[in-house]
Amino acid sequence: MNNQNSxxxxxxxxxxxxxxxxxxAKYRDPKLFRSLLELTATAGPFIALWALAWWxxxxxxxxxxxxxxxxxFFVVRLFIIQHDCGHSSYFKNRIxxxxxxxxxxxxxxxxxxxxxxxxxxxxxxxxxxDRRELGDIDTITVDEYRALSRWGRFKYRFYRxxxxxFLIGPSYIFLLTNRLPMGMMKSGAKYWYSALGTNAAILALxxxxxxxxxxxxxxxxxxxxxxMGATIGVWLFYxxxxxxxxxxxxxxxxxxHDAALHGSSHYVxxxxxxxxxxxxxxxxVHHMYARIPFYRLKEVLRDFPVLNEAQRLTIRESLSCVKLxxxxxxxxxxxxxxxxKEMYGAF
Numbered sequence: 001m002n003n004q005n006s007x008x009x010x011x012x013x014x015x016x017x018x019x020x021x022x023x024x025a026k027y028r029d030p031k032l033f034r035s036l037l038e039l040t041a042t043a044g045p046f047i048a049l050w051a052l053a054w055w056x057x058x059x060x061x062x063x064x065x066x067x068x069x070x071x072x073f074f075v076v077r078l079f080i081i082q083h084d085c086g087h088s089s090y091f092k093n094r095i096x097x098x099x100x101x102x103x104x105x106x107x108x109x110x111x112x113x114x115x116x117x118x119x120x121x122x123x124x125x126x127x128x129x130d131r132r133e134l135g136d137i138d139t140i141t142v143d144e145y146r147a148l149s150r151w152g153r154f155k156y157r158f159y160r161x162x163x164x165x166f167l168i169g170p171s172y173i174f175l176l177t178n179r180l181p182m183g184m185m186k187s188g189a190k191y192w193y194s195a196l197g198t199n200a201a202i203l204a205l206x207x208x209x210x211x212x213x214x215x216x217x218x219x220x221x222x223x224x225x226x227x228m229g230a231t232i233g234v235w236l237f238y239x240x241x242x243x244x245x246x247x248x249x250x251x252x253x254x255x256x257h258d259a260a261l262h263g264s265s266h267y268v269x270x271x272x273x274x275x276x277x278x279x280x281x282x283x284x285v286h287h288m289y290a291r292i293p294f295y296r297l298k299e300v301l302r303d304f305p306v307l308n309e310a311q312r313l314t315i316r317e318s319l320s321c322v323k324l325x326x327x328x329x330x331x332x333x334x335x336x337x338x339x340x341k342e343m344y345g346a347f
Contacts, residue, residue, distance in 0.1 A: 017257035024289035046074040072228025080278030086116040113194035127259035130251035170230035240283040260287035
């Protein structure tokens with residue numbers, strides 16, 4: 001990359017990625033009016049589509065279903081706001097952000113405090129082969145895969161199968177495993193309160209829906225929009241870190257800033273999809289400085305063209321990422337199973 005075209009640009013080579021923290025710090029402050037505007041622009045259509053879908057139940061279940069799938073994008077956008085609250089980037093007052101995040105967690109069926117801790121672990125360990133912990137897509141190395149038993153390989157391939165990962169997995173995670181503080185069962189009462197409190201609020205909301213509308217709003221509005229939002233969210237999270245030339249390293253060589261820039265993609269989406277997904281596709285910037293509100297990420301790309309060109313991943317290119325399953329430590333890239341066999345032979 002040429003770093004000499006703009007006075008704003010900073011070096012992006014591994015030994016200098018830390019310098020980006022200083023450059024990006026000026027974007028960290030949220031703007032209260034803009035935060036409230038984005039919240040309104042997300043919650044408003046979410047509620048409106050719910051109301052429209054409920055009204056359409058009297059005319060066409062297919063129309064109801066379609067409107068609910070569309071509302072899945074606003075579930076994602078609510079989640080992005082919840083996500084920014086977890087990073088204390090949406091409101092200057094952390095307590096306000098935490099409570100907004102907890103309320104939104106009812107509508108995204110995600111216990112806020114449990115998710116917040118898991119996500120912070122993800123940010124602090126992403127790309128570290130010796131700290132593959134909570135909050136990541138399970139990824140193993142070529143050597144680790146070859147050392148597995150036949151049953152172990154089957155389990156890994158089953159888990160990484162696109163049908164499981166993107167169709168069944170999201171529903172399993174958001175509808176089932178989110179109901180308990182998975183991975184934090186012994187981490188303190190706070191996480192139990194988060195999970196069980198969110199569950200109680202969800203049950204109360206669903207009880208009201210069933211009381212006034214019967215089971216069809218639950219089956220044709222709540223479930224489709226929630227599952228759609230979960231599926232989009234898992235897909236986005238996958239392509240943000242699972243691309244061919246991503247970053248993984250052993251603990252002794254791992255660097256937080258290198259992992260942030262080189263291990264996170266810039267998912268280039270059409271503007272309507274960028275807006276609907278809260279610009280989370282500008283993921284390399286987010287990982288370099290998580291305190292930047294999502295609505296200011298485009299400012300960074302505008303001011304630093306070198307970042308606009310870094311780690312670009314188009315929709316078409318992202319589809320091929322599904323086949324990448326194993327990290328090759330020798331060649332430092334993700335491989336398909338076929339590539340592994342071609343490079344290292346049968347086993």
